[in-house]
Amino acid sequence: METLAKTTAADVTACLKAVSDPTRLLMMKLVETNELCVCQFVEMFGMSQPAISQHLRKLKQAGLVKENRKGQWRFYSLNQDSVHAPLLQNILSHIEEADPQLLALRAKEAPVDCC
Amino acid sequence: METLAKTTAADVTACLKAVSDPTRLLMMKLVETNELCVCQFVEMFGMSQPAISQHLRKLKQAGLVKENRKGQWRFYSLNQDSVHAPLLQNILSHIEEADPQLLALRAKEAPVDCC
DNA sequence: TCAGTATATAACCATTTCGTTATATAAGTC
DNA sequence: GACTTATATAACGAAATGGTTATATACTGA
DSSP: OOOOOOBOHHHHHHHHHHHOSHHHHHHHHHTTTSOEEHHHHHHHHTOOHHHHHHHHHHHHHTTOEEEEEETTEEEEEEOTTSTTHHHHHHHHTTBOTTOHHHHHHHHTOOOGGGO | OOOOOOBOHHHHHHHHHHHOSHHHHHHHHHTTTSOEEHHHHHHHHTOOHHHHHHHHHHHHHTTOEEEEEETTEEEEEEOTTSTTHHHHHHHHTTBOTTOHHHHHHHHTOOOGGGO
C-alpha cells in the first residue's frame, strides 16, 4: 500500500526553488522519461553551455537529477531515488504534453554524436 | 469523472515562483483550510507588516489567494477557483502536518480582535 | 471631524539569481 | 604528447528578490 511521501516545508521549498525557473522546469520535464546530455540541452534551449551547466548543477545539488557519464558525455535524468521525486513528478504531471514551448524543445532534440 | 487540470509550463512556473519562498509556502499551507488576516500573519511570522503585505500581494497577483474584506480587516484564503489550485493543493499535501515550523506557526495563531 | 487601527505602497538596501565571457578539467583521437 | 571535444568552474554584471523604514489610504468609533 502506497502512502504519500511527506516532507517538511523546508524540503518542499528546496525542491520548488530548484524548479521554479522556466528553463529548469522544462529541463526536468524533458528528463522525466529520457536521459539527455549537456550538449543536447545547449542545442534545445539555444543557451550558452555554461548557462546550461549551471542550471544542471542546481538541479543536481537539489538531488532532482542524477548524472550518468559515458565517455566525454554526461547524461542527466530524473532521480527516482530523491525524497523530492514524488512531489516533482506530481508537479510535472500538471504540464500538458501539448505545451508549445515543450513541443518546440522536443523538436530540437538531436542525437548526441552531432554535437 | 475528474481529469487532471493541465496547464502550460509557463503557468506552472508562475505558480511555483509564487510559492518557492519559505514564508509564502507556509502562508499557503496555513490558509489551505482557515482564512487569516494580515495582522495574524504578522504575529505568527514575527515579520514586519509591510513584509507580510508584500508576500500576500505576490500570492494574490499569482491568483493563489482570494481576499475577503471585513471592516478594517482583510482575510486571505486559498483561491479554489484558480487554475493553479489543483497543483497548489498537490504541493501542499507533501508538507507533513507534524512539521515543527508549521506547528510553531499554528501555535502562535491568535484571534483577530487581539491585534 | 478627529483619532486610532489595519493595511497598502514607496523608497531604499543587501543579497541572490541568471546570464555572459574567459578559463580549467577531463576524455577521445591522432 | 598535442589537438579536439564535452563539460565544469570562475569572475563579473544586470536584474530580481526580500527585507527594512517611512508614508499613504481606508475603515471605525468617539
